[in-house]
Amino acid sequence: MKSLGHYRLFSDILFVAVSFVMAATISGREPSKLDGGIVIFLMVAWYFSSKATNLYDDFRTVKFIDEFLLVLPNIMVQMMVLVTSFFMLDDRMHARKVVLLFVVIATIVLTIKKYLAKKIAQFRRINGKNVRKVVIVGASDTGMSFYEMLNKTSHYGYKVVGFVDTFKPVHLNGMYKGTPDELERVLHDTDADEVIITLEKFDQEQLDTIIKTNDKLAVRTRIIPDYFRFNSSRFSVEMFGKFPIVTVRHEPLDYLHWRVLKRGFDIVFSLLVCVLVFSWLFPILAILIKLNSRGPVFFIQERWGRGSKPIKCFKFRSMLVDAPDMDKSGKFMQAGQDDPRITKIGRFLRKSNFDELPQFLNVIMGDMSVVGPRPHAVKHNIETMGKIDNYLVRHWVKPGITGLAQANGYRGETTDFNLMRKRVHFDIWYIENWSFWLDIKIIFMTAYNMIKGEPNAY
Structure with a gap:
């Protein structure tokens, strides 16, 4: 209230x-x-x-x-x-x-x-005080799930007193009170405070009648669309002129003030890393890379950034210069355990995540963020996007040096597509639930994992 x-x-x-x-x-x-x-x-x-x-x-x-x-x-x-x-x-x-x-x-x-x-x-x-009585219109999957949730959470203060639907489901065990045409009688009998509409298919005339009946008796109306058919966990409803618009995916970073906050943090954090860490660690790592194998210090690879636009991603080189990235069948070769392409110093760089340090330059340039979905090689993206649903959604935000999936241990080679799906799930959840505090938490989780050591880092 x-x-x-x-x-x-x-x-x-x-x-x-x-x-x-x-x-x-x-x-x-x-x-x-x-x-x-x-x-x-x-x-x-x-x-x-x-x-x-x-x-x-x-x-x-x-x-x-x-x-x-x-x-x-x-x-x-x-x-x-x-x-x-x-x-x-x-x-x-x-x-x-x-x-x-x-x-x-x-x-x-x-x-x-x-x-x-x-x-x-x-x-x-x-103890039954300040409890709102609810009538649910529609015994669909949505209606039953909502009913079960309220039964398990009595502290919410909602009590379902009955269902209204065009047919009498046998599984309601006496909770069925009548058809939508009998709603006025049902509201009188149950003394309901609210009506929750969970119909799978909305008939405009029927919906208008239900709302008019509720308004007549001063009963609050709430509508839960059948969101189970949408492949997303977050929604937003806003007015577009005089029309209510349901956006299937809610993205906090769509708002300018949050993007400004995230960008400001990225710049400050990256500059601190460059001044306090990169300034002395870079020469040491550069010398070790040059002593270990011939070739450049940096490995620059094209990857996809926000909006699937190509970016040049910087890394410390951890593989041999002439190492192939495609196998004999033309499939992209991810770095694996005991990969012969990886140099001795490269194994240390990958295990410690030091190979990612140059990406703070990408952050300062604006191509990447400190936290976000990890960018994959272009060939890897092309091979994966057709096999995993919603894969390209992860490119709605800037890629990150670390991400929620990596902080939860999902990193390294992904020959199992179920593991790749879990990565994508983490990435999309991050996009839909972003907050400044979530970024801070992920950074601390990543730092902890680096100190503890990660078995999938190779």
């Missing part, structure tokens, strides 16, 4: 203000006439950052851990706002202490508040 969302928003804003007052008091900072402006600044920032992170979009169906993870970026915004405020006030004496205390207090207070609110709400719903 919107009123509950407003309550949660304004109560959180109040706790933000209280956290600042507590931090300022504990730090020994004397109250200032401008403190009121700082508090307002923090409140306004929380309002807009919470809207950007969709913190209050749902409450019944969101787990506490998910809500907690949404609170953290809002706290980070608050920290930046507070640092900016003290910088503008030129108050360096108390800035660090107040900011640190504010972050700690706000995190603890909001975490406890949200945990208790979630537990109280769930306790009330499990």
Whole structure:
């Protein structure tokens, strides 16, 4: 309910203000006439950052851990706002202490508040309080799956009181209440709060009748299209003029502000790697490569970038110069275990992922990102795209030096197409569920795997 969302928003804003007052008091900072402006600044920032992170979009169906993870970026915004405020006030004496205390207090207070609110709400719903009664129109696969989900998650606070369909399914065990023509009677008998329409095929006249009946009795109508026929896990609905449009795949990186954030991080992170690591490691690796075998230090290969457009991908050379990339049958040869084409130093480079370091230059040039689906050789793409469904979807974003699939151990040779399908599944899931924090998580997972060692890296 919107009123509950407003309550949660304004109560959180109040706790933000209280956290600042507590931090300022504990730090020994004397109250200032401008403190009121700082508090307002923090409140306004929380309002807009919470809207950007969709913190209050749902409450019944969101787990506490998910809500907690949404609170953290809002706290980070608050920290930046507070640092900016003290910088503008030129108050360096108390800035660090107040900011640190504010972050700690706000995190603890909001975490406890949200945990208790979630537990109280769930306790009330499990005990039959604040429960919404639902009638499902349509006993299709979608309707039954939705019904089973609500039965398993009583803490959501929804209870299915009956089904309405044009026929009487035998598997409903007494839950069948009538046909769509009898909906008004069913709503009176069940005292339902909401109607969920899950019809496989929509008849416009029938749908209009159902909605009019619901509106007549002030019952909320929700529609779940039969998305099971779509090969995607994320959807978005938006208005195109006066027409509602369902986009089968939702891509956060379609939005300019997220692309700007990701690009900014790519540049900063890549420059830091080049200055702090590449500057001294590059000469060492270059000398080892030249001493081990004749040929250039870099291996430059054409691969597909965003939109399947060709890019020149840089790597440290790990194979012999005249190593073939096609077998006798004309099939692309992936690097395999004990591959005779790989040099001795090349094995070390591949095992440690150091062969990928030059791709930070690709990132700075704008061809690649730090995190994204790994780019494959053009011949590999051509051979694979016709065998794996949705393969080209992974090229909707820039390729990455590391990716979700690689962080989960899916790297190296892929002679088994089931493993390749899993890679593609990870890549598409990443595209549809991208977030800045997901990129950070993948980077840490990759670093951990490099230290631990990866059995499929060869």
